[in-house]
Amino acid sequence: MRNIKDLVLYNADRRRKYKHIDSLCRQAIDWALIERHCTDMMRVAVSIKAGKMTPSTILRRLGSESTKNKLYFAFRELGRVIRTLFLLKYLNEPDLRRTIHAATNKSEQFNDFAQWLMFGGEGVIAENVRHEQRKVIKYNHLVANMVILYNVQWMSRKLKELQQKGHPVDAEVLKVLSPYQREHINRFGDYLLDLLRSAPPLDPSIDFAFKSAA
Template structure:
């Protein structure tokens, strides 16, 4: 399945230099960008660069073999990918006016946009988490049986219930100002 064979002799011959590179990075005596320039000449890897590449292939091979051999591992990776994509989907929905693109030309402006986007996304996740917790508690009080695997699959990044382009009121109702939650939606079981 693999396209390349490992060349362990490159690793053995350059092992001491590889340790020096790792130590330099760890201690901060060399920057990553300078190291990358050092590991290449005219766009081609140096001998040390090739050795580091060979060392990386060991871990890449182990990862691929684990991925192919273990269905549970594949499911965990897919779950993480789905979680990441769900978060990106929420961020795109929040930043709908510019299709999720940053349009500030300067770094500080982009940082401000990203900070505001992260703040709103985190607020939505917090809001959803509090209400999901309240809904679960309400079901427990009613004596509903809940499957733990179903609860584990709940995600606070859903946003279909949020009107992103509606009117917004920033005056808090009295009960919310005192720390209470809004009444839970008592929709039918089909609405879940």
């Protein structure tokens, strides 16, 4: 988890001392503040869940009056509780840390791949209008997913051919492969599109017929 050393834990009770993590705690949770505004916070949560109000609207309203809005401070205090519980679980469970680390790596690899594909203008979004910015991002992700689909389908076919020729293809081979291959892509140059050429059918039923080493 990025910058975890800068994240702060909050003590559930200022009167209690914790042997191994007390130095990580900045201050105690104000439970009275949460209790005092619990009903209002529940109303906000129900409104969001019912679709009557968007989270962005709530954040904007709370943020604009954050110095005076008691509900803002109550939500912030509740957020500290939730984050502290999660951080304690993260510190205590190696499996959770491994899962988060793997997911973070995948996310960063995809972002790097999408950024590489968005080569025009150094990947900078020049639009000032919000919905136009969203279009650029969505188109970029669409292109990235199209290339990923091509890569996975192509690798699957080649691996199946190797397997049919008697070469072993197991979990140890597959776990080092990545759908973010880019060496075969020419980003700069002419693109000749033959819209009349029929594409080979996708085969979603490729089965490598092996048991995972896990």
